[in-house]
Amino acid sequence: MKQIILYDSATGNTEYLAKALSHALPNVPCGPVGSLDYSKAELVYLGFWTDKGTCSDRLRAVLPSLAGKQIFLFGTAGFGADQAYFSQIIRRLEGELPQNCTVIGWYMCPGRMGEGVRRRYEAMLQDPVSAGQAELLLKNFDAVRTRPDERDAQALLAAAGL
Numbered sequence: 001m002k003q004i005i006l007y008d009s010a011t012g013n014t015e016y017l018a019k020a021l022s023h024a025l026p027n028v029p030c031g032p033v034g035s036l037d038y039s040k041a042e043l044v045y046l047g048f049w050t051d052k053g054t055c056s057d058r059l060r061a062v063l064p065s066l067a068g069k070q071i072f073l074f075g076t077a078g079f080g081a082d083q084a085y086f087s088q089i090i091r092r093l094e095g096e097l098p099q100n101c102t103v104i105g106w107y108m109c110p111g112r113m114g115e116g117v118r119r120r121y122e123a124m125l126q127d128p129v130s131a132g133q134a135e136l137l138l139k140n141f142d143a144v145r146t147r148p149d150e151r152d153a154q155a156l157l158a159a160a161g162l
């Protein structure tokens with residue numbers, strides 16, 4: 001079956017996962033959205049980063065062209081140590097895919113956020129109204145600071161049956 005690894009990654013987290021897939025599938029073309037012709041691919045490993053609860057506009061723009069293909073979704077998100085959060089994002093993304101796509105599986109893991117985000121949370125600490133929430137956000141920020149890591153890459157391969 002003709003396969004391709006296609007991804008969108010703004011800061012490298014999703015690209016890291018894509019590279020892990022590519023390493024396991026050395027004969028499968030791998031590249032960011034817009035760099036590859038995937039028209040003949042039957043199975044697309046589709047990588048996304050979570051942008052306001054779903055995929056980026058850049059990735060959304062190519063979704064209609066995936067009609068009829070099998071899709072394995074993989075993604076990263078700044079939040080969500082739990083699968084329920086990830087499932088919800090995947091359901092949303094599935095809803096944006098053409099109806100005749102078949103999602104054959106998926107994998108998501110946390111992905112570190114930029115330092116500017118941490119500074120914003122730190123500023124929130126100064127305001128008593130938002131301080132409680134800021135503490136939780138900072139805790140999450142620090143918890144995902146090293147993700148995705150090698151274990152995430154291995155878990156992705158296992159989820160993809162590779």
Ligand SMILES: Cc1cc2nc3c(=O)[nH]c(=O)nc-3n(C[C@H](O)[C@H](O)[C@H](O)COP(=O)(O)O)c2cc1C
Binds near residue numbers: 010
């Ligand atoms: C503009 C923007 C919006 C984001 N929205 C979310 C979000 O809604 N939920 C979430 O869990 N993470 C969100 N994040 C965090 C990213 O999804 C996360 O850091 C991801 O791993 C980035 O992947 P990349 O390095 O491949 O671009 C957002 C990040 C940015 C910059």
